[in-house]
Amino acid sequence: MTNTPSLGRIVVIGFGNMGRALVKGLLASRNCEVIVCDRYKTPEAEEFLASCAHRVQFLQLNEVQRDSIEIPLTSSDTLILCTKPQNLQDAVQFWKPVFCSAGGTPLVISILAGTPIDQIQRLFSGCVIARAMPNIAATVDCAATALCVSMNANEAEIQRAKSIFEAVGKAWVVPEELMNAVTGLSGSGPAYIYMVIEALSDGGVKMGMPRQLALDLASQTVLGAAKLVQETGLHPAVLRDQVTTPGGTTISAIHELERHGLRPMLISAVVTATKKSRLLARAAEKKINKQ
Ligand SMILES: NC(=O)c1ccc[n+]([C@@H]2O[C@H](COP(=O)([O-])OP(=O)(O)OC[C@H]3O[C@@H](n4cnc5c(N)ncnc54)[C@H](OP(=O)(O)O)[C@@H]3O)[C@@H](O)[C@H]2O)c1
Numbered sequence: 001m002t003n004t005p006s007l008g009r010i011v012v013i014g015f016g017n018m019g020r021a022l023v024k025g026l027l028a029s030r031n032c033e034v035i036v037c038d039r040y041k042t043p044e045a046e047e048f049l050a051s052c053a054h055r056v057q058f059l060q061l062n063e064v065q066r067d068s069i070e071i072p073l074t075s076s077d078t079l080i081l082c083t084k085p086q087n088l089q090d091a092v093q094f095w096k097p098v099f100c101s102a103g104g105t106p107l108v109i110s111i112l113a114g115t116p117i118d119q120i121q122r123l124f125s126g127c128v129i130a131r132a133m134p135n136i137a138a139t140v141d142c143a144a145t146a147l148c149v150s151m152n153a154n155e156a157e158i159q160r161a162k163s164i165f166e167a168v169g170k171a172w173v174v175p176e177e178l179m180n181a182v183t184g185l186s187g188s189g190p191a192y193i194y195m196v197i198e199a200l201s202d203g204g205v206k207m208g209m210p211r212q213l214a215l216d217l218a219s220q221t222v223l224g225a226a227k228l229v230q231e232t233g234l235h236p237a238v239l240r241d242q243v244t245t246p247g248g249t250t251i252s253a254i255h256e257l258e259r260h261g262l263r264p265m266l267i268s269a270v271v272t273a274t275k276k277s278r279l280l281a282r283a284a285e286k287k288i289n290k291q
Contacts, residue, residue, distance in 0.1 A: 007032040007160060008076040011106070013095050014038060014083035015045050015058075018111055021138040022080065025168035027052055028141075035059060035071065037095055064098060072102035075128075078160065081110040081120070085284060088112060092123045100124070107157050109147075109164065113183060114281035117150050117176055119288060128153045130161035133182045134168065136190050143169030144186040148176040180281065184274030192269055197222055 007030050012019045015038040023034055037059045038045060049058055059069065073079060079099060083091045099106065109130045110120045120129045132147035145165040149158055158173060165171035174182065197218045204214030229236055244250045257263075 004031045007163065008078065009033045009035065009073060010078045010080065010164070011035045011037065011073065011099055012080045012082055013091050014081065016082065018134065018138060019082035020044065020048050021168055022082065022164070023056065025138070025141055026164065027055055029167045030163070061094060069098060070101050071099055073099045073104045073106040075105050075107070077106040078164065079106045079108050081108065081112060085112045085115055088115065107160060109161055113187065114277060114284055116281065116285070117148065119285070121150055128157045131176065131179065132161070132165055133179060133187050134165060135186050138168040141168050145169060145171040146174045146179065146182040146186065147171060148174055148179060180277040181274045183277040184270045188273045192266065193222060
């Protein structure tokens with residue numbers, strides 16, 4: 001992608017599921033140089049790197065330790081933290097001297113669940129921080145990502161952070177206080193929809209359909225309904241009315257869904273997951289403050 005504006009150097013620390021998904025999207029659609037860092041080269045990482053070897057530099061922790069490499073980043077470069085939250089401190093302690101030894105202040109993006117901007121800012125003082133919550137659909141370039149930024153971010157840095165996540169789906173900039181609700185809706189949301197797809201296909205099987213056909217019909221129905229919401233911009237209730245014939249089959253089914261509380265159930269799911277995310281974030285913060 002040589003005719004898109006360059007995103008500079010992008011360093012990804014933690015080359016697991018999300019790290020690989022992001023790099024795959026970036027290589028496919030962005031003009032940038034990518035360096036990835038992990039403790040080990042897993043078989044998944046090995047396979048990924050083999051498919052794009054010349055475009056990604058892989059740094060393995062023990063090899064860097066042996067050779068004491070330094071790759072100074074500047075403010076036009078980006079460092080993306082993709083480890084699990086419990087590995088953050090160790091990862092920063094090890095990799096920060098490799099990339100920030102010369103006093104450089106790259107844009108630092110964290111995708112760590114429940115980890116507030118000020119915690120990352122304490123680890124990377126002077127840097128602009130973006131905190132993002134993508135979801136697992138990043139692995140198929142269809143992520144819903146919400147991100148928030150530190151007070152010192154300028155418009156170009158916000159756009160750079162957004163552009164990185166738009167390489168794997170759609171992205172929105174939100175105030176940080178909404179991040180727990182984002183976790184409860186789009187972060188955990190794929191799991192709710194898997195349950196919906198499973199249940200719809202069970203309905204099909206109960207009515208005599210082969211399992212695979214039922215799954216194919218259910219998943220394509222969810223995909224198509226979501227696409228109609230996005231492409232028409234119409235409220236879901238309007239779209240629902242458009243397919244509800246008076247006295248027909250759909251209104252009979254809708255009555256059942258209302259009787260069993262589908263909508264309050266989903267609203268409660270988002271509320272409960274949001275509260276849980278808030279609790280987990282507070283517990284993690286307390287633990288860090290004690291260290
Ligand atoms: N998966 C999701 O749907 C999702 C959605 C939104 C946000 N997130 C966030 O994304 C982050 C990553 O999730 P994931 O599913 O990609 O996890 P993952 O597959 O476990 O990947 C994390 C990677 O970081 C590596 N790592 C650990 N310590 C390191 C160090 N010191 N230096 C370099 N690499 C190190 C891990 O290696 P080891 O295996 O050897 O520890 C692993 O390869 C998490 O913080 C999560 O909260 C995930």
